[in-house]
Amino acid sequence: MFQRILARYGGGVHEVAVVAMDSVVPFDFGVPLDTFAWTGRYRVRVCGPRRTVRSELFEIKVPHGLDLLSEVDTIVLPGHDPDLAVPRQVVEALRQAAARGTRIASICTGAFAFAATGLLDGLRATTHWRGARELAARFPSVEVDPDVLYVDNGQFLTSAGAAAGLDLCLHMIRHDHGSAVAADAARMAVMPLEREGGQAQFIVTPPATPQGAELEPLLRWMEANAGRDLTLADVAEHAGMSTRTLNRRFREQTGTTPLQWLHRARVRQAQHLLETTKDSVELIASKVGFGSATAFRDRFKRIAGTSPQSYRTAFQGCRS
Incomplete structure:
Protein backbone atom coordinates (compact mmCIF):
# COMPACT_ATOMS: atom_id res chain seq x y z
CA MET A 1 0.00 0.00 0.00
CA PHE A 2 2.72 2.46 0.97
CA GLN A 3 4.63 1.79 -2.24
CA ARG A 4 1.51 2.68 -4.29
CA ILE A 5 1.33 6.00 -2.47
CA LEU A 6 5.03 6.63 -3.05
CA ALA A 7 4.45 6.14 -6.76
CA ARG A 8 2.34 9.30 -6.72
CA TYR A 9 5.07 11.48 -5.23
CA GLY A 10 6.79 12.15 -8.52
CA GLY A 11 3.89 14.09 -10.05
CA GLY A 12 0.84 16.07 -9.09
CA VAL A 13 0.19 17.75 -5.77
CA HIS A 14 1.21 15.90 -2.65
CA GLU A 15 -1.35 16.30 0.15
CA VAL A 16 -0.03 17.07 3.65
CA ALA A 17 -2.05 17.34 6.86
CA VAL A 18 -0.58 19.03 9.95
CA VAL A 19 -2.39 17.93 13.10
CA ALA A 20 -3.01 20.68 15.67
CA MET A 21 -3.80 19.74 19.25
CA ASP A 22 -3.99 21.80 22.43
CA SER A 23 -0.56 23.06 23.61
CA VAL A 24 0.87 22.78 20.08
CA VAL A 25 4.41 24.21 19.87
CA PRO A 26 4.23 27.26 17.55
CA PHE A 27 7.61 26.71 15.88
CA ASP A 28 6.96 23.02 15.25
CA PHE A 29 3.54 23.89 13.87
CA GLY A 30 4.80 26.55 11.47
CA VAL A 31 7.79 24.63 10.07
CA PRO A 32 5.90 22.09 7.92
CA LEU A 33 3.35 24.70 6.82
CA ASP A 34 6.03 26.92 5.28
CA THR A 35 8.65 24.37 4.25
CA PHE A 36 6.36 22.21 2.14
CA ALA A 37 4.51 25.23 0.72
CA TRP A 38 7.75 26.86 -0.51
CA THR A 39 8.21 24.11 -3.08
CA GLY A 40 4.87 24.54 -4.84
CA ARG A 41 4.60 20.75 -4.93
CA TYR A 42 2.45 20.23 -1.85
CA ARG A 43 -0.99 21.20 -0.64
CA VAL A 44 -0.75 21.71 3.12
CA ARG A 45 -3.82 21.80 5.36
CA VAL A 46 -4.40 21.91 9.10
CA CYS A 47 -6.72 19.56 10.97
CA GLY A 48 -7.41 18.57 14.54
CA PRO A 49 -9.78 16.95 17.00
CA ARG A 50 -11.31 20.34 17.79
CA ARG A 51 -12.01 23.41 15.68
CA THR A 52 -10.31 25.70 18.23
CA VAL A 53 -6.89 24.72 19.54
CA ARG A 54 -5.14 26.59 22.33
CA SER A 55 -1.40 26.98 22.64
CA GLU A 56 0.41 28.88 25.35
CA LEU A 57 0.53 32.04 23.24
CA PHE A 58 -2.55 31.99 21.01
CA GLU A 59 -5.64 30.18 19.76
CA ILE A 60 -5.85 28.53 16.35
CA LYS A 61 -9.03 28.15 14.34
CA VAL A 62 -8.66 24.71 12.77
CA PRO A 63 -10.36 24.47 9.35
CA HIS A 64 -10.57 20.68 9.09
CA GLY A 65 -11.51 17.75 11.28
CA LEU A 66 -9.64 14.46 11.56
CA ASP A 67 -11.49 13.04 8.57
CA LEU A 68 -8.90 14.93 6.50
CA LEU A 69 -6.36 12.28 7.51
CA SER A 70 -8.09 9.78 5.24
CA GLU A 71 -7.38 11.96 2.18
CA VAL A 72 -3.71 12.89 2.48
CA ASP A 73 -0.35 11.39 1.57
CA THR A 74 1.60 12.66 4.59
CA ILE A 75 0.62 13.51 8.17
CA VAL A 76 2.82 15.70 10.39
CA LEU A 77 2.50 15.71 14.18
CA PRO A 78 4.04 18.90 15.63
CA GLY A 79 5.30 19.04 19.20
CA HIS A 80 2.85 19.51 22.07
CA ASP A 81 2.85 19.21 25.86
CA PRO A 82 3.68 15.52 26.38
CA ASP A 83 1.91 15.53 29.75
CA LEU A 84 -1.46 16.08 28.09
CA ALA A 85 -3.37 12.96 27.07
CA VAL A 86 -3.60 12.34 23.34
CA PRO A 87 -7.29 12.38 22.31
CA ARG A 88 -8.53 8.91 21.54
CA GLN A 89 -9.92 10.00 18.20
CA VAL A 90 -6.45 11.20 17.16
CA VAL A 91 -4.91 7.84 18.04
CA GLU A 92 -7.56 5.96 16.07
CA ALA A 93 -7.36 8.28 13.05
CA LEU A 94 -3.57 7.87 12.91
CA ARG A 95 -3.81 4.09 13.13
CA GLN A 96 -6.34 4.01 10.31
CA ALA A 97 -4.19 6.29 8.18
CA ALA A 98 -1.16 4.09 8.82
CA ALA A 99 -3.11 1.03 7.74
CA ARG A 100 -3.82 2.77 4.44
CA GLY A 101 -0.09 3.38 3.96
CA THR A 102 -0.05 7.10 4.76
CA ARG A 103 3.36 8.50 5.68
CA ILE A 104 3.42 9.88 9.24
CA ALA A 105 6.11 12.14 10.68
CA SER A 106 6.53 13.78 14.07
CA ILE A 107 8.46 16.87 15.10
CA CYS A 108 9.92 17.25 18.59
CA THR A 109 7.50 16.05 21.29
CA GLY A 110 5.01 15.07 18.62
CA ALA A 111 6.77 11.72 19.03
CA PHE A 112 4.77 11.19 22.25
CA ALA A 113 1.48 11.31 20.35
CA PHE A 114 3.00 9.13 17.64
CA ALA A 115 4.23 6.55 20.16
CA ALA A 116 0.81 6.50 21.86
CA THR A 117 -0.60 4.89 18.72
CA GLY A 118 1.72 1.88 19.04
CA LEU A 119 2.96 2.48 15.50
CA LEU A 120 6.52 3.10 16.68
CA ASP A 121 6.76 -0.14 18.68
CA GLY A 122 9.91 -2.01 17.72
CA LEU A 123 11.21 0.94 15.72
CA ARG A 124 13.97 3.46 16.27
CA ALA A 125 12.72 7.00 16.96
CA THR A 126 13.85 10.34 18.32
CA THR A 127 12.49 13.46 19.98
CA HIS A 128 13.85 16.61 21.60
CA TRP A 129 16.81 15.60 23.78
CA ARG A 130 15.09 16.95 26.90
CA GLY A 131 12.20 14.53 26.39
CA ALA A 132 14.12 11.49 25.18
CA ARG A 133 14.45 9.80 28.56
CA GLU A 134 10.75 10.29 29.32
CA LEU A 135 9.74 8.95 25.90
CA ALA A 136 11.83 5.83 26.47
CA ALA A 137 10.36 5.35 29.95
CA ARG A 138 6.75 5.68 28.80
CA PHE A 139 7.15 3.61 25.65
CA PRO A 140 9.77 0.90 26.33
CA SER A 141 8.95 -0.85 23.04
CA VAL A 142 10.31 2.17 21.14
CA GLU A 143 14.08 2.37 20.60
CA VAL A 144 14.74 6.02 21.45
CA ASP A 145 17.90 7.56 19.96
CA PRO A 146 18.51 10.97 21.58
CA ASP A 147 21.57 11.85 19.49
CA VAL A 148 20.21 12.19 15.95
CA LEU A 149 18.36 14.98 14.14
CA TYR A 150 15.78 12.64 12.63
CA VAL A 151 15.01 8.97 12.02
CA ASP A 152 13.51 7.67 8.77
CA ASN A 153 11.86 4.25 9.06
CA GLY A 154 10.22 4.56 5.65
CA GLN A 155 6.54 5.10 6.37
CA PHE A 156 7.17 6.47 9.87
CA LEU A 157 9.61 9.30 10.61
CA THR A 158 10.50 11.25 13.76
CA SER A 159 12.67 14.29 14.38
CA ALA A 160 14.35 16.01 17.29
CA GLY A 161 13.27 19.43 18.53
CA ALA A 162 12.78 22.79 16.86
CA ALA A 163 15.06 23.23 13.80
CA ALA A 164 15.40 19.44 13.43
CA GLY A 165 11.81 19.51 12.19
CA LEU A 166 13.05 21.59 9.29
CA ASP A 167 15.78 19.02 8.63
CA LEU A 168 13.11 16.33 8.52
CA CYS A 169 10.83 18.28 6.17
CA LEU A 170 13.73 18.93 3.78
CA HIS A 171 14.61 15.23 3.94
CA MET A 172 11.06 14.28 2.94
CA ILE A 173 11.02 16.85 0.14
CA ARG A 174 14.29 15.49 -1.22
CA HIS A 175 12.89 11.95 -1.06
CA ASP A 176 9.71 12.99 -2.86
CA HIS A 177 11.04 15.41 -5.48
CA GLY A 178 14.83 15.23 -5.51
CA SER A 179 17.71 17.29 -4.21
CA ALA A 180 17.14 20.31 -6.48
CA VAL A 181 13.65 20.97 -5.12
CA ALA A 182 14.81 20.35 -1.56
CA ALA A 183 17.79 22.69 -2.04
CA ASP A 184 15.45 25.47 -3.16
CA ALA A 185 13.39 24.99 0.01
CA ALA A 186 16.57 25.00 2.09
CA ARG A 187 17.62 28.31 0.52
CA MET A 188 14.24 29.78 1.41
CA ALA A 189 14.84 28.64 4.99
CA VAL A 190 18.39 30.06 4.89
CA MET A 191 19.89 26.82 6.11
CA PRO A 192 21.96 23.97 4.64
CA LEU A 193 20.17 21.08 3.01
CA GLU A 194 22.07 18.75 5.33
CA ARG A 195 23.60 19.61 8.68
CA GLU A 196 26.64 17.67 9.84
CA GLY A 197 26.36 15.80 13.11
CA GLY A 198 23.36 14.96 15.21
CA GLN A 199 21.42 16.31 18.13
CA ALA A 200 24.27 15.65 20.57
CA GLN A 201 26.16 18.74 19.40
CA PHE A 202 23.31 20.97 20.65
CA ILE A 203 23.07 19.44 24.12
CA VAL A 204 24.96 21.51 26.65
CA THR A 205 25.15 19.03 29.51
CA PRO A 206 28.00 19.31 32.00
CA PRO A 207 29.32 16.03 33.41
CA ALA A 208 27.13 14.78 36.24
CA THR A 209 28.11 16.40 39.55
CA PRO A 210 25.65 15.16 42.17
CA GLN A 211 25.07 17.90 44.75
CA GLY A 212 25.94 16.83 48.27
CA ALA A 213 27.41 13.51 47.14
CA GLU A 214 30.58 12.17 48.68
CA LEU A 215 32.49 12.70 45.42
Whole structure:
Protein backbone atom coordinates (compact mmCIF):
# COMPACT_ATOMS: atom_id res chain seq x y z
CA MET A 1 0.00 0.00 0.00
CA PHE A 2 2.72 2.46 0.97
CA GLN A 3 4.63 1.79 -2.24
CA ARG A 4 1.51 2.68 -4.29
CA ILE A 5 1.33 6.00 -2.47
CA LEU A 6 5.03 6.63 -3.05
CA ALA A 7 4.45 6.14 -6.76
CA ARG A 8 2.34 9.30 -6.72
CA TYR A 9 5.07 11.48 -5.23
CA GLY A 10 6.79 12.15 -8.52
CA GLY A 11 3.89 14.09 -10.05
CA GLY A 12 0.84 16.07 -9.09
CA VAL A 13 0.19 17.75 -5.77
CA HIS A 14 1.21 15.90 -2.65
CA GLU A 15 -1.35 16.30 0.15
CA VAL A 16 -0.03 17.07 3.65
CA ALA A 17 -2.05 17.34 6.86
CA VAL A 18 -0.58 19.03 9.95
CA VAL A 19 -2.39 17.93 13.10
CA ALA A 20 -3.01 20.68 15.67
CA MET A 21 -3.80 19.74 19.25
CA ASP A 22 -3.99 21.80 22.43
CA SER A 23 -0.56 23.06 23.61
CA VAL A 24 0.87 22.78 20.08
CA VAL A 25 4.41 24.21 19.87
CA PRO A 26 4.23 27.26 17.55
CA PHE A 27 7.61 26.71 15.88
CA ASP A 28 6.96 23.02 15.25
CA PHE A 29 3.54 23.89 13.87
CA GLY A 30 4.80 26.55 11.47
CA VAL A 31 7.79 24.63 10.07
CA PRO A 32 5.90 22.09 7.92
CA LEU A 33 3.35 24.70 6.82
CA ASP A 34 6.03 26.92 5.28
CA THR A 35 8.65 24.37 4.25
CA PHE A 36 6.36 22.21 2.14
CA ALA A 37 4.51 25.23 0.72
CA TRP A 38 7.75 26.86 -0.51
CA THR A 39 8.21 24.11 -3.08
CA GLY A 40 4.87 24.54 -4.84
CA ARG A 41 4.60 20.75 -4.93
CA TYR A 42 2.45 20.23 -1.85
CA ARG A 43 -0.99 21.20 -0.64
CA VAL A 44 -0.75 21.71 3.12
CA ARG A 45 -3.82 21.80 5.36
CA VAL A 46 -4.40 21.91 9.10
CA CYS A 47 -6.72 19.56 10.97
CA GLY A 48 -7.41 18.57 14.54
CA PRO A 49 -9.78 16.95 17.00
CA ARG A 50 -11.31 20.34 17.79
CA ARG A 51 -12.01 23.41 15.68
CA THR A 52 -10.31 25.70 18.23
CA VAL A 53 -6.89 24.72 19.54
CA ARG A 54 -5.14 26.59 22.33
CA SER A 55 -1.40 26.98 22.64
CA GLU A 56 0.41 28.88 25.35
CA LEU A 57 0.53 32.04 23.24
CA PHE A 58 -2.55 31.99 21.01
CA GLU A 59 -5.64 30.18 19.76
CA ILE A 60 -5.85 28.53 16.35
CA LYS A 61 -9.03 28.15 14.34
CA VAL A 62 -8.66 24.71 12.77
CA PRO A 63 -10.36 24.47 9.35
CA HIS A 64 -10.57 20.68 9.09
CA GLY A 65 -11.51 17.75 11.28
CA LEU A 66 -9.64 14.46 11.56
CA ASP A 67 -11.49 13.04 8.57
CA LEU A 68 -8.90 14.93 6.50
CA LEU A 69 -6.36 12.28 7.51
CA SER A 70 -8.09 9.78 5.24
CA GLU A 71 -7.38 11.96 2.18
CA VAL A 72 -3.71 12.89 2.48
CA ASP A 73 -0.35 11.39 1.57
CA THR A 74 1.60 12.66 4.59
CA ILE A 75 0.62 13.51 8.17
CA VAL A 76 2.82 15.70 10.39
CA LEU A 77 2.50 15.71 14.18
CA PRO A 78 4.04 18.90 15.63
CA GLY A 79 5.30 19.04 19.20
CA HIS A 80 2.85 19.51 22.07
CA ASP A 81 2.85 19.21 25.86
CA PRO A 82 3.68 15.52 26.38
CA ASP A 83 1.91 15.53 29.75
CA LEU A 84 -1.46 16.08 28.09
CA ALA A 85 -3.37 12.96 27.07
CA VAL A 86 -3.60 12.34 23.34
CA PRO A 87 -7.29 12.38 22.31
CA ARG A 88 -8.53 8.91 21.54
CA GLN A 89 -9.92 10.00 18.20
CA VAL A 90 -6.45 11.20 17.16
CA VAL A 91 -4.91 7.84 18.04
CA GLU A 92 -7.56 5.96 16.07
CA ALA A 93 -7.36 8.28 13.05
CA LEU A 94 -3.57 7.87 12.91
CA ARG A 95 -3.81 4.09 13.13
CA GLN A 96 -6.34 4.01 10.31
CA ALA A 97 -4.19 6.29 8.18
CA ALA A 98 -1.16 4.09 8.82
CA ALA A 99 -3.11 1.03 7.74
CA ARG A 100 -3.82 2.77 4.44
CA GLY A 101 -0.09 3.38 3.96
CA THR A 102 -0.05 7.10 4.76
CA ARG A 103 3.36 8.50 5.68
CA ILE A 104 3.42 9.88 9.24
CA ALA A 105 6.11 12.14 10.68
CA SER A 106 6.53 13.78 14.07
CA ILE A 107 8.46 16.87 15.10
CA CYS A 108 9.92 17.25 18.59
CA THR A 109 7.50 16.05 21.29
CA GLY A 110 5.01 15.07 18.62
CA ALA A 111 6.77 11.72 19.03
CA PHE A 112 4.77 11.19 22.25
CA ALA A 113 1.48 11.31 20.35
CA PHE A 114 3.00 9.13 17.64
CA ALA A 115 4.23 6.55 20.16
CA ALA A 116 0.81 6.50 21.86
CA THR A 117 -0.60 4.89 18.72
CA GLY A 118 1.72 1.88 19.04
CA LEU A 119 2.96 2.48 15.50
CA LEU A 120 6.52 3.10 16.68
CA ASP A 121 6.76 -0.14 18.68
CA GLY A 122 9.91 -2.01 17.72
CA LEU A 123 11.21 0.94 15.72
CA ARG A 124 13.97 3.46 16.27
CA ALA A 125 12.72 7.00 16.96
CA THR A 126 13.85 10.34 18.32
CA THR A 127 12.49 13.46 19.98
CA HIS A 128 13.85 16.61 21.60
CA TRP A 129 16.81 15.60 23.78
CA ARG A 130 15.09 16.95 26.90
CA GLY A 131 12.20 14.53 26.39
CA ALA A 132 14.12 11.49 25.18
CA ARG A 133 14.45 9.80 28.56
CA GLU A 134 10.75 10.29 29.32
CA LEU A 135 9.74 8.95 25.90
CA ALA A 136 11.83 5.83 26.47
CA ALA A 137 10.36 5.35 29.95
CA ARG A 138 6.75 5.68 28.80
CA PHE A 139 7.15 3.61 25.65
CA PRO A 140 9.77 0.90 26.33
CA SER A 141 8.95 -0.85 23.04
CA VAL A 142 10.31 2.17 21.14
CA GLU A 143 14.08 2.37 20.60
CA VAL A 144 14.74 6.02 21.45
CA ASP A 145 17.90 7.56 19.96
CA PRO A 146 18.51 10.97 21.58
CA ASP A 147 21.57 11.85 19.49
CA VAL A 148 20.21 12.19 15.95
CA LEU A 149 18.36 14.98 14.14
CA TYR A 150 15.78 12.64 12.63
CA VAL A 151 15.01 8.97 12.02
CA ASP A 152 13.51 7.67 8.77
CA ASN A 153 11.86 4.25 9.06
CA GLY A 154 10.22 4.56 5.65
CA GLN A 155 6.54 5.10 6.37
CA PHE A 156 7.17 6.47 9.87
CA LEU A 157 9.61 9.30 10.61
CA THR A 158 10.50 11.25 13.76
CA SER A 159 12.67 14.29 14.38
CA ALA A 160 14.35 16.01 17.29
CA GLY A 161 13.27 19.43 18.53
CA ALA A 162 12.78 22.79 16.86
CA ALA A 163 15.06 23.23 13.80
CA ALA A 164 15.40 19.44 13.43
CA GLY A 165 11.81 19.51 12.19
CA LEU A 166 13.05 21.59 9.29
CA ASP A 167 15.78 19.02 8.63
CA LEU A 168 13.11 16.33 8.52
CA CYS A 169 10.83 18.28 6.17
CA LEU A 170 13.73 18.93 3.78
CA HIS A 171 14.61 15.23 3.94
CA MET A 172 11.06 14.28 2.94
CA ILE A 173 11.02 16.85 0.14
CA ARG A 174 14.29 15.49 -1.22
CA HIS A 175 12.89 11.95 -1.06
CA ASP A 176 9.71 12.99 -2.86
CA HIS A 177 11.04 15.41 -5.48
CA GLY A 178 14.83 15.23 -5.51
CA SER A 179 17.71 17.29 -4.21
CA ALA A 180 17.14 20.31 -6.48
CA VAL A 181 13.65 20.97 -5.12
CA ALA A 182 14.81 20.35 -1.56
CA ALA A 183 17.79 22.69 -2.04
CA ASP A 184 15.45 25.47 -3.16
CA ALA A 185 13.39 24.99 0.01
CA ALA A 186 16.57 25.00 2.09
CA ARG A 187 17.62 28.31 0.52
CA MET A 188 14.24 29.78 1.41
CA ALA A 189 14.84 28.64 4.99
CA VAL A 190 18.39 30.06 4.89
CA MET A 191 19.89 26.82 6.11
CA PRO A 192 21.96 23.97 4.64
CA LEU A 193 20.17 21.08 3.01
CA GLU A 194 22.07 18.75 5.33
CA ARG A 195 23.60 19.61 8.68
CA GLU A 196 26.64 17.67 9.84
CA GLY A 197 26.36 15.80 13.11
CA GLY A 198 23.36 14.96 15.21
CA GLN A 199 21.42 16.31 18.13
CA ALA A 200 24.27 15.65 20.57
CA GLN A 201 26.16 18.74 19.40
CA PHE A 202 23.31 20.97 20.65
CA ILE A 203 23.07 19.44 24.12
CA VAL A 204 24.96 21.51 26.65
CA THR A 205 25.15 19.03 29.51
CA PRO A 206 28.00 19.31 32.00
CA PRO A 207 29.32 16.03 33.41
CA ALA A 208 27.13 14.78 36.24
CA THR A 209 28.11 16.40 39.55
CA PRO A 210 25.65 15.16 42.17
CA GLN A 211 25.07 17.90 44.75
CA GLY A 212 25.94 16.83 48.27
CA ALA A 213 27.41 13.51 47.14
CA GLU A 214 30.58 12.17 48.68
CA LEU A 215 32.49 12.70 45.42
CA GLU A 216 31.37 16.28 44.83
CA PRO A 217 34.64 17.91 46.04
CA LEU A 218 36.65 15.48 43.91
CA LEU A 219 34.54 16.20 40.83
CA ARG A 220 35.03 19.93 41.30
CA TRP A 221 38.80 19.36 41.56
CA MET A 222 38.82 17.19 38.42
CA GLU A 223 36.91 19.83 36.46
CA ALA A 224 39.30 22.57 37.62
CA ASN A 225 42.31 20.43 36.69
CA ALA A 226 40.97 18.88 33.48
CA GLY A 227 43.73 20.58 31.48
CA ARG A 228 46.40 18.57 33.27
CA ASP A 229 47.61 15.17 32.14
CA LEU A 230 45.63 13.37 34.84
CA THR A 231 45.74 9.60 35.17
CA LEU A 232 43.43 7.34 37.13
CA ALA A 233 46.19 6.97 39.72
CA ASP A 234 46.43 10.78 40.06
CA VAL A 235 42.71 11.08 40.71
CA ALA A 236 42.73 8.18 43.18
CA GLU A 237 45.69 9.67 45.04
CA HIS A 238 43.94 13.03 45.34
CA ALA A 239 40.80 11.28 46.57
CA GLY A 240 42.79 9.26 49.10
CA MET A 241 41.46 5.90 47.94
CA SER A 242 42.51 2.98 45.79
CA THR A 243 41.74 3.00 42.07
CA ARG A 244 39.37 0.06 42.59
CA THR A 245 37.41 1.91 45.27
CA LEU A 246 37.42 5.07 43.18
CA ASN A 247 35.94 3.26 40.18
CA ARG A 248 33.24 1.70 42.36
CA ARG A 249 32.28 5.01 43.98
CA PHE A 250 32.16 6.72 40.59
CA ARG A 251 29.84 4.06 39.20
CA GLU A 252 27.56 4.38 42.22
CA GLN A 253 27.39 8.19 42.25
CA THR A 254 27.80 9.27 38.61
CA GLY A 255 26.96 6.18 36.57
CA THR A 256 30.27 6.32 34.72
CA THR A 257 34.02 5.88 35.22
CA PRO A 258 36.46 8.59 36.38
CA LEU A 259 38.15 8.82 32.98
CA GLN A 260 34.88 8.94 31.05
CA TRP A 261 33.68 11.72 33.36
CA LEU A 262 36.96 13.57 32.80
CA HIS A 263 36.65 13.22 29.01
CA ARG A 264 33.21 14.80 29.11
CA ALA A 265 34.46 17.66 31.28
CA ARG A 266 37.27 18.29 28.80
CA VAL A 267 34.94 18.23 25.79
CA ARG A 268 32.57 20.67 27.50
CA GLN A 269 35.50 23.04 28.12
CA ALA A 270 36.55 22.62 24.49
CA GLN A 271 33.03 23.49 23.32
CA HIS A 272 33.23 26.75 25.25
CA LEU A 273 36.62 27.60 23.68
CA LEU A 274 35.38 26.72 20.18
CA GLU A 275 32.39 29.01 20.69
CA THR A 276 34.27 31.97 22.18
CA THR A 277 37.86 32.00 20.83
CA LYS A 278 39.77 31.76 17.57
CA ASP A 279 42.31 29.33 19.06
CA SER A 280 43.29 26.51 16.74
CA VAL A 281 41.89 23.04 17.32
CA GLU A 282 45.41 21.89 18.22
CA LEU A 283 45.80 24.61 20.86
CA ILE A 284 42.37 23.88 22.32
CA ALA A 285 43.19 20.17 22.49
CA SER A 286 46.28 21.01 24.52
CA LYS A 287 44.47 23.49 26.78
CA VAL A 288 41.76 21.01 27.80
CA GLY A 289 44.16 18.15 28.52
CA PHE A 290 44.23 15.94 25.45
CA GLY A 291 47.62 14.52 24.54
CA SER A 292 47.12 15.06 20.81
CA ALA A 293 44.77 16.80 18.43
CA THR A 294 43.91 13.43 16.89
CA ALA A 295 42.81 12.01 20.24
CA PHE A 296 40.85 15.20 20.90
CA ARG A 297 39.03 15.08 17.56
CA ASP A 298 38.13 11.43 18.08
CA ARG A 299 36.79 11.96 21.60
CA PHE A 300 34.95 15.17 20.63
CA LYS A 301 33.23 13.36 17.74
CA ARG A 302 32.13 10.52 20.04
CA ILE A 303 30.65 12.84 22.65
CA ALA A 304 29.37 15.79 20.60
CA GLY A 305 28.44 13.88 17.44
CA THR A 306 30.39 16.18 15.12
CA SER A 307 33.94 17.41 14.53
CA PRO A 308 35.45 20.35 16.48
CA GLN A 309 35.66 22.44 13.28
CA SER A 310 32.05 21.74 12.32
CA TYR A 311 30.97 22.57 15.85
CA ARG A 312 32.82 25.89 15.66
CA THR A 313 31.28 26.71 12.29
CA ALA A 314 27.79 25.99 13.59
CA PHE A 315 28.11 27.89 16.84
CA GLN A 316 30.56 30.68 16.04
CA GLY A 317 29.91 31.12 12.34
CA CYS A 318 33.58 31.36 11.41
CA ARG A 319 36.41 29.17 10.20
CA SER A 320 39.88 29.18 11.68
